[in-house]
Amino acid sequence: MLDSTFLWMTFIFSVTIIVMLWRPFGLNETIPTSIGAGLVLLIGIVPLSDVLNIFSIVSGASLTILSTIMMSIVLESIGFFKIVATNIVNRSRGSGRKLYLYVILLCFMMTMFFNNDGSILITTPIIIHITSLLKLKTRQKIPYLLSGALIATAASAPIAVSNISNLIALKIVGLSLQDYIKMMFVPSMIGIFLIALLLFLYFKKDIPDKILQVSVKWKSQAQKYSYTHPLSSSNKEKEVDWGLIKVCLVIVVLTRAAFFALTPFGISLEVIGLAGAAILILVRWFRTEMGIKDIFKKTPWHILLFAFNMYVLVYGLKNVGLNQFIVDQFRNLIVGQPLNASLIMGIFLTVASNLFNNLPAVMIGTLSITEMGLDPHILQIAYLANVIGSDIGALLTPVGTLATLIWMYILKSNGIKISWARYIKVTIVVIPIGLIVSLLSLYLWVELLS
Numbered sequence: 001m002l003d004s005t006f007l008w009m010t011f012i013f014s015v016t017i018i019v020m021l022w023r024p025f026g027l028n029e030t031i032p033t034s035i036g037a038g039l040v041l042l043i044g045i046v047p048l049s050d051v052l053n054i055f056s057i058v059s060g061a062s063l064t065i066l067s068t069i070m071m072s073i074v075l076e077s078i079g080f081f082k083i084v085a086t087n088i089v090n091r092s093r094g095s096g097r098k099l100y101l102y103v104i105l106l107c108f109m110m111t112m113f114f115n116n117d118g119s120i121l122i123t124t125p126i127i128i129h130i131t132s133l134l135k136l137k138t139r140q141k142i143p144y145l146l147s148g149a150l151i152a153t154a155a156s157a158p159i160a161v162s163n164i165s166n167l168i169a170l171k172i173v174g175l176s177l178q179d180y181i182k183m184m185f186v187p188s189m190i191g192i193f194l195i196a197l198l199l200f201l202y203f204k205k206d207i208p209d210k211i212l213q214v215s216v217k218w219k220s221q222a223q224k225y226s227y228t229h230p231l232s233s234s235n236k237e238k239e240v241d242w243g244l245i246k247v248c249l250v251i252v253v254l255t256r257a258a259f260f261a262l263t264p265f266g267i268s269l270e271v272i273g274l275a276g277a278a279i280l281i282l283v284r285w286f287r288t289e290m291g292i293k294d295i296f297k298k299t300p301w302h303i304l305l306f307a308f309n310m311y312v313l314v315y316g317l318k319n320v321g322l323n324q325f326i327v328d329q330f331r332n333l334i335v336g337q338p339l340n341a342s343l344i345m346g347i348f349l350t351v352a353s354n355l356f357n358n359l360p361a362v363m364i365g366t367l368s369i370t371e372m373g374l375d376p377h378i379l380q381i382a383y384l385a386n387v388i389g390s391d392i393g394a395l396l397t398p399v400g401t402l403a404t405l406i407w408m409y410i411l412k413s414n415g416i417k418i419s420w421a422r423y424i425k426v427t428i429v430v431i432p433i434g435l436i437v438s439l440l441s442l443y444l445w446v447e448l449l450s
Contacts, residue, residue, distance in 0.1 A: 009045050012036050013313050017356045021399055029402070030302040032055050033309035040316040054315060058307040061167030066303055067273030068114045068161075069104040071252055072122060074280045077290065078248065079240055083125045089133070095209035099134075100144060103127055104196055107148040110321060111155035112254060115162045116391075117230040119152040120403045126433040135210045142418065143203035149407045150395055151196055154434075157188035161259050161269065164307060165359045166387055169366040173383045177263050184384050191392055191438030198430045244287045251280050307359075321450045326368040334372065334382060339380050339443050341406045344441040345369065346385035350393025352398045353420045358390035365390070381446055385439055393435045396427050 016036030020029045040046050046054075075081060088106060092099040106126070110119035127148050131141040156163035159181045160170045170180060200207075214303060255276030262272055284290055317323070330348070334341045352361035365386040369379060394400030398408055398420055412419055 003320070005043075005045060008043060009040065009316050009320045012039050013317060013356075013360075016313060017360070021357065021405065023405075028302065030306045030309065033306055035311065037309035037312035040312055045316040045319055047320075050315060051312075052214040054311050055308060057171055058168055058270055058311050059304065060171065061164050063270035063308045063375065064161060064165045064167055064273045065115050065117075066299060066301070067270065067277040069118050070277040070295055070299055071255070071280055072118050072282050073295055074113050074277075075248060075252070076122070077286070077294060078244055080245055080248070081122055081126060083240065083245070085130055088126075089130060092211065094210055096140075096211045099130070099211060100147070100200065100203075102208050103130075103144045105147050107152035108155045108192070111152050112159065113164050113256060114162070116153050116156040116401070116403045117406060119155070120149060120407050120410070123152055124407055125414075127417065128414050136208065136211065139217075140208055140415065141207055141416065142422075143199070143206050145411065145416070146418065146423070147196070147199040147203065149404060150199065150430075151192065151426070153395055153401055153403045154188075154192050154195060154392050157192070157387055158185045158437075160184075160387075161256075161273075163391060165362040165390060167269070168276040168307065168311070169362050169383065169386065172363075172366050172370060173379065175380060175383065177269070178234055179261055179380075181260065181382075183380065183446050183449065184387065184442070187384075187438055187441035188388060188392070190441045191388065191434045194437050195392070195430055195434035198433060199426070202426060202429060203283070213395055222288050241287060244284070247283055247287075248280055251276060251283065255279075262275075310359050311363060314360050314367070317364060318367055322364065323368045323371055325363070327371050331372045333380060334369075335374060336378065338378055338381050338447060341374075341382040342385045342439045342443040343436075344385075345382045346389040346393065346435065346442075349389025350385045350396065350435060351393035353390050354397045357399060358401050361394070362386055362390040376445075377450060381442065384442055384446070388438045388442060390437065392438055393431065396424070396431045398423055 013036065016032050019027070019032035021028065023449075041048065041051070072262065074108060086108065088099065088102045103123075107123045108118060110123050114122070123144070128141075129143050131144055136144075156166065160166040160182070170177070252316060255272065258272045258276070259269055263269060281292055281295060285292075326348075330344055333344055349358075349361055349365045355361075368382060369382040369386070372379075372382075374382065391401075395404065398404045408418065
C-alpha cells in the first residue's frame with residue numbers, strides 16, 4: 001500500500017506542473033510553484049532545516065542567469081538587436097537559404113552569449129518581423145521560426161552558463177565549468193550541427209530560393225550614424241551610437257570569458273555575471289544618461305523564487321522515495337558501464353523532460369545519480385547525459401522546456417499558429433537522431449579524453 005505522504009507529494013507535484021505549463025489566464029509560473037512549494041513545506045515533506053541549503057544551491061545559478069538577461073536588456077535599449085536584424089536582411093541578398101543560415105547562427109549565438117530563454121525572447125520577435133517584412137507566407141515562415149527555436153534551446157548544452165538547470169546541476173555534481181566545457185562542447189556541438197542539417201533537409205522545399213530584397217544604407221554623421229530600420233513601423237531616423245555598441249559588446253564578451261578564466265580562482269559565476277551587468281549599465285548611463293528603471297522593470301526577478309520553488313518540489317519527491325526508485329532501477333545497469341550511463345540517463349531524462357518539463361527532470365536525474373555510488377568517471381558521463389537529455393531530448397514536445405512554451409506563446413500573440421501536432425511532426429524526425437548521436441558522441445569523446 002502506498003504511503004499517504006507519497007500520494008500527497010505526487011498529487012501536489014502533478015497539479016503544480018500541470019498549472020505551470022497550462023498557465024490559465026496568463027498566470028505567471030511562479031504562482032503555482034510557490035503554492036506547491038508552500039504546501040510541501042507546510043506538510044513537512046521538506047523540513048524547514050533544508051530551506052537554506054536549497055536556497056544556496058539555486059541562488060547562484062539564478063543570479064547568473066539574471067545577470068545575462070540584464071545585459072540583453074541593455075543591448076536591446078541601444079538598438080543592437082535591431083541592427084542585427086537589419087544586417088541579416090541585407091546580407092541575405094534575396095536568398096532564402098542564406099537567410100535561413102543567418103537565422104540559425106543568430107539563434108545559436110544569442111544562446112551562447114546569453115541564455116536559452118533570453119534567446120527565445122530576443123530572436124523570435126526578430127524572426128517574425130523579418131519574415132513578415134519579406135512577405136513570406138506562413139508555410140515559408142515556419143522553417144525559420146521552428147528551426148531557430150530548436151537551435152536556440154539546444155545551444156544551451158555546450159556551455160553550462162546558458163541554462164539555469166545546467167548551472168544548478170553543475171553545482172550539485174561539483175563539476176567545474178572548465179571540465180564541463182572540455183567534456184561537453186564537442187559531443188553537444190556534433191548533435192546541434194546534425195539537428196541543424198536535418199532541419200534544413202526537412203524544410204528544404206519550404207525555404208524559398210528567392211525572397212524580397214531589402215537594403216539599408218548607413219550614413220555617417222559625426223561620431224554617430226543614422227539609419228532607417230526596415231523592421232520598424234516608423235520611418236523616422238534613429239541614431240545609432242556605434243562607439244557605445246562596440247564597448248558594450250566588448251564588455252559582454254569579456255564577462256563571458258571571465259566565467260572560465262576567474263572561476264578557477266574561487267570567484268563565483270554570479271559575482272562575475274553581476275559585475276559585468278553593472279559595468280554595462282554604468283557605461284550606458286555615462287554615454288546616454290539612461291538610468292536603471294528599465295532594467296528593474298524588465299528583469300524577471302521571479303526566476304530566483306521560481307528556481308527555489310522547483311527545487312523544493314524536487315526535494316520533496318526525493319524525500320518520498322522517487323530518487324531511490326530511480327537508483328534501484330538504473331544503478332546496476334550503469335555501474336562500470338560508461339556507454340550505458342550515457343544512453344540510459346540521456347533517454348531517461350528525455351522521457352522525464354517531455355512528461356513534466358526539463359527543469360525538475362534534470363534536478364531529479366542529477367540527485368539520483370549522486371546517490372548511486374558511481375565512480376567519478378561514470379558520474380560525470382551520467383550527469384552530462386542528463387544535460388543532453390534535458391537540453392536536446394526535451395525538444396521532442398513543446399512541454400519539454402519553458403523556452404519552447406514561451407516561443408509558442410510569442411507566436412500565438414503574433415497571430416502565427418503552430419499546433420503541437422505540427423511541431424511534433426518535425427521534432428519526431430529530427431530530435432531522436434540528434435539525441436542518440438549526441439549521447440554516443442559523449443561516450444566516445446569522454447572515453448577518448450580519459
